[in-house]
Amino acid sequence: MSAPHSPPRVLPGLGLGLGYALVYLSLIVLIPLGALILKSSELGLHGILDIATGERALAALRVTFGASLAAAAINGVFGLIVAWMLVRYDFPGKRLVDSLVDLPFALPTAVAGITLATLYAGNGWIGRWLEPLGLKVAYTPLGIVVALTFIGLPFVVRTLQPVIEDIEPEVEEAAATLGASRWQTFVRILFPAIFPALLTGFSLAFARALGEYGSVIFIAGNLPLVSEITPLLIISKLEQYDLLGATALAVVMLAISFVLLLAINLLQWWAANRHRGSVVEGARP
Amino acid sequence: MSRFNQFLSGLLLATAATLAQAEVSLLNVSYDVARDVYKDYNPLFQKFWKAKTGEEVTLKQSHGGSTKQVRAVADGLEADVVTMNQANDVEFLAEKGLVAKDWNRKFPNNASPYTSAMVFIVRKGNPKSIRDWGDLAKDGVQVILPHPKNTGNGRNSYLSAWAWALKQPGGSDQGAQAFVGRLLKNAPLFAAGGRDATTTFMQRRIGDVLLTFECEAELIAREFGKGEFEVVYPSLTLQTEFPVALVDKVVDKKGTRKLAQAYLDYLWSPEGQENAARNYLRPRSAELLKKYAAQFPAVKTFTVDDVFGGPAKAFATHFKDGGSFDQIYVSK
Incomplete structure (x- = not known):
């Protein structure tokens, strides 16, 4: 854009579109986040780190990031299976199952949390079968993972579906005629094509899980050092009229999330390029 | 307080302003589980106020977590009165200069009607x-x-x-x-x-x-x-205790001080006290406490x-x- 002799663009409206996109992004994302960072800067870096490295805060960060990663990983595996089923196979009630996937989007998270806690409690429909096996879910960190898996599922499935749809069944047939085993077809042909989208779905589910509060507090048990999530500590600060402390925790979460998401994006970029590179290589005579 | 707070309060003010357009109206910002008490109390007060002044008054309620509610008031939600379940929440408003420093002496019983x-x-x-x-x-x-x-x-x-x-x-x-x-x-x-x-x-x-x-x-x-x-x-x-207070800044600006004062005073009237007892809150009136003794054992x-x-x-x-x-x- 800054080049003096940029060639005329085929599509009109770049200036207007870019301006609109920037203003919109600033209004919706950058200004609130900027205000948050500005507010927390009243504490100084030292003050922020002091708050974030307290014993309870560290434990909460571990629980929050650990449970979010675990939930996103579970969704990565099982969301892929669900998406694959929904795209590649026809079965009665497929439409219904397909729309079920969106429910976690629509359900108020508090409702989800209360429902899950009721199901997984010792006398709940699921909990009563798990508890004799020595598996406690409700009111343990495991419960947090369950809630976060629930809310994260649609992100993975909905990201993967269009990508899987784009893979022609002929590609698999071609691989088979060239003598590839089923496992080889999956590892060499299908997975590389799906992987970037899977990473996107994973990072969306992960990011969503990090900020989740409503569903988690009803199933977590909220015991200090055991099952407290960082958003609960933020609420705890607000209950002490300590807006500054709350912003400090929020900024720390934001910074860690940003680093992790950036890393995932880089990985995705690498995966996409590697894939493209190999296709070009393979196309050479 | 800070620019960030003002930014947030702008949004709240906009909502409160639309709420406050009716001629004589009063906004009672309250804690979460007070819904029933004030749902029953408001018609009693409306009747009392009509009989006393001939004025129709619109009473609005806002319920939510107590601490969140006072934060909204501090950030600009135009509450005429606050009826809370923690003294600290009213104290927070007093620190912000919205409520009198000696708010708990403005009404009997530590400003807690029940x-x-x-x-x-x-x-x-x-x-x-x-x-x-x-x-x-x-x-x-x-x-x-x-x-x-x-x-x-x-x-x-x-x-x-x-x-x-x-x-x-x-x-x-x-x-x-x-x-x-x-x-x-x-x-x-x-x-x-x-x-x-x-x-x-x-x-x-x-x-x-x-x-x-x-x-x-x-x-x-x-x-x-x-x-x-x-x-x-x-x-x-x-x-x-369930402390109540006038939000001085708001009632002076809206000119609703007399009405707001009467609204809170009436909580100590026999009707107000009986309403509390009917909602299983211990009234301050010794007489009513006796009348409802079966539901309030001595403790x-x-x-x-x-x-x-x-x-x-x-x-x-x-x-x-x-x-x-x-x-x-x-x-x-």
Whole structure:
């Protein structure tokens, strides 16, 4: 854009579109986040780190990031299976199952949390079968993972579906005629094509899980050092009229999330390029 | 306060401004579970005000978590009056200059028109024979309560247990902290709020005893049936107050001071007091307390002022970061 002799663009409206996109992004994302960072800067870096490295805060960060990663990983595996089923196979009630996937989007998270806690409690429909096996879910960190898996599922499935749809069944047939085993077809042909989208779905589910509060507090048990999530500590600060402390925790979460998401994006970029590179290589005579 | 707060309050102001357009109207910003009390109270006051001045008055209610509500008021929500369940929340508004510094002397009874008490709810037949606070710290007893640091309800239970231990022969602050620590070890979880604790105890059948307000027991009976549980009154418990205050800044700006004053004064009228009693809140009027004696058994209570030197001090000692609650968990 800054080049003096940029060639005329085929599509009109770049200036207007870019301006609109920037203003919109600033209004919706950058200004609130900027205000948050500005507010927390009243504490100084030292003050922020002091708050974030307290014993309870560290434990909460571990629980929050650990449970979010675990939930996103579970969704990565099982969301892929669900998406694959929904795209590649026809079965009665497929439409219904397909729309079920969106429910976690629509359900108020508090409702989800209360429902899950009721199901997984010792006398709940699921909990009563798990508890004799020595598996406690409700009111343990495991419960947090369950809630976060629930809310994260649609992100993975909905990201993967269009990508899987784009893979022609002929590609698999071609691989088979060239003598590839089923496992080889999956590892060499299908997975590389799906992987970037899977990473996107994973990072969306992960990011969503990090900020989740409503569903988690009803199933977590909220015991200090055991099952407290960082958003609960933020609420705890607000209950002490300590807006500054709350912003400090929020900024720390934001910074860690940003680093992790950036890393995932880089990985995705690498995966996409590697894939493209190999296709070009393979196309050479 | 800061630009960030002003930015947020702008949004709230916009909503409040649209609410405040009717001629004579009053906004009562209140805590979460006060819905029923004020739903019944407002028509009583409207009738009284009509008879006295001939004016029709529109009464609006806003309910939510107590601390969130006062934050909204501090950020610009135009409440004429606040009716809260924690003195600290009104104190917060006083610090911001919205409410008079001596707000608790502006009305009788520490500006709290009715009270409640912290009680135990146990399973039918009281199988673990839970009679007093001491029983809650015994091995094998599971205690359900809302988060003791983050919720008003949980804080009240925490202070009750502390005060009981303090008043035992040879009681000291250290002993009380150790006792409360043992009691909290018996909590398998900290519920998100009062109603969540009730669901956990009654519906999911977790725990042997639920700590809650006396007035909640009646709601539990309505929801789950009277025969399902028993109420146990401990030997000593906290008398919880529900402070009310005029928001000076708002009533002066809107010119509603007289109306707002009358709205709060009327809470102490026989009709207002009886309304509280009907909602299972202990009225201040001795006469009505006698009339409703069946629903309010005599119980030995203390106030936060008696034992903890006032709500602000109690809050700073126990619930601020690094306070006694945090010490129980972190200093190990």
